[in-house]
Amino acid sequence: MNAPLPVLEVEGLTKHFPVERGVLRRAVAWVRAVDGVDFAIDPGETLCLVGESGCGKSTVARMVLRLTEPTSGAIRLSGTDITTLSESAMAPFRRRVQMVFQDPYASLNPRLRVGRIVGEPLENFERLGERERAERVGEILAKVGLRPESANRFPFEFSGGQRQRVGIARALALRPELIVADEPVSALDVSVQAQVLNLLMDLQEEFGLAFLFVSHDLAVVEHIGHRVAVMYLGRVVEVGPKDSVLAEPKHPYTQALIAAAPIADPRARRERLVLEGDVPSPLNPPPGCRFHTRCPFVMPRCREEEPKLQATSDGHLAACHLLDRA
Numbered sequence: 001m002n003a004p005l006p007v008l009e010v011e012g013l014t015k016h017f018p019v020e021r022g023v024l025r026r027a028v029a030w031v032r033a034v035d036g037v038d039f040a041i042d043p044g045e046t047l048c049l050v051g052e053s054g055c056g057k058s059t060v061a062r063m064v065l066r067l068t069e070p071t072s073g074a075i076r077l078s079g080t081d082i083t084t085l086s087e088s089a090m091a092p093f094r095r096r097v098q099m100v101f102q103d104p105y106a107s108l109n110p111r112l113r114v115g116r117i118v119g120e121p122l123e124n125f126e127r128l129g130e131r132e133r134a135e136r137v138g139e140i141l142a143k144v145g146l147r148p149e150s151a152n153r154f155p156f157e158f159s160g161g162q163r164q165r166v167g168i169a170r171a172l173a174l175r176p177e178l179i180v181a182d183e184p185v186s187a188l189d190v191s192v193q194a195q196v197l198n199l200l201m202d203l204q205e206e207f208g209l210a211f212l213f214v215s216h217d218l219a220v221v222e223h224i225g226h227r228v229a230v231m232y233l234g235r236v237v238e239v240g241p242k243d244s245v246l247a248e249p250k251h252p253y254t255q256a257l258i259a260a261a262p263i264a265d266p267r268a269r270r271e272r273l274v275l276e277g278d279v280p281s282p283l284n285p286p287p288g289c290r291f292h293t294r295c296p297f298v299m300p301r302c303r304e305e306e307p308k309l310q311a312t313s314d315g316h317l318a319a320c321h322l323l324d325r326a
């Protein structure tokens with residue numbers, strides 16, 4: 001039997017933003033925000049994209065939704081290449097991929113009642129009558145743990161966690177296959193974060209949802225992820241099953257992230273690896289290994305030759321020349 005197609009595949013995904021100057025707005029330089037990223041997500045799976053602020057993870061998420069146009073590379077949804085589809089040709093795919101935003105305050109229109117916010121996608125895509133729509137909205141609100149009468153209230157009447165539940169309900173309305181969640185709990189109180197993560201996991205189980213989950217917080221990733229892709233300066237430097245990557249990180253950058261953010265997994269190895277210096281500018285990434293300016297294990301080869309992702313002994317992939325010595 002053939003394996004099911006991945007819900008999402010990205011191949012060589014790249015985004016270079018121009019830095020424009022002068023009246024004619026000529027591009028004088030390029031910010032290489034994302035520089036050749038590959039990954040796939042299976043149905044019902046959560047892939048977490050992690051890395052420091054500015055590593056390109058949110059740009060990847062926006063490209064998957066075609067909110068930002070890629071410079072090059074391919075995005076496939078269940079095998080169909082959507083990278084260059086026109087807006088009208090994209091319409092049937094739009095409903096299959098939905099987004100949950102970071103800020104539950106800014107992402108909901110304060111002037112609309114919750115019933116309208118959650119019902120709008122149904123109105124746009126399914127042309128349901130008012131009664132049917134209200135029923136569906138009530139069902140969806142119940143799925144995310146909100147009472148049916150919430151439909152008549154405005155976003156400001158809810159707490160942060162409840163507002164994020166409204167955002168999740170809106171994303172769920174069209175029964176998507178994939179939800180792209182960009183730091184969906186980072187604006188919430190710690191006490192509420194676990195509730196929202198558990199809700200997302202319950203919904204995943206019930207609807208077979210796949211998640212592309214962007215986060216800088218390894219504790220969150222540890223909680224919700226099946227697989228993890230670690231990004232540094234626009235590239236994936238380590239990727240694989242969560243347990244393998246977090247317990248046996250092979251890339252020095254992943255090791256430093258884990259050392260800096262204690263996670264609950266007692267098997268995780270914690271070597272004190274403290275990074276010095278800032279992330280270099282994506283305007284001019286270092287040659288060779290992009291991490292070499294901060295890596296405590298840098299070798300002469302690292303300054304010239306970019307390491308490729310290769311299999312580690314623990315069943316995941318990492319891009320580091322140290323693997324050749326193992």
Ligand code: SF4
Binds near residue numbers: 252289290
């Ligand atoms: Fe460090 Fe070299 Fe590995 Fe890059 S390739 S992470 S500089 S050891």
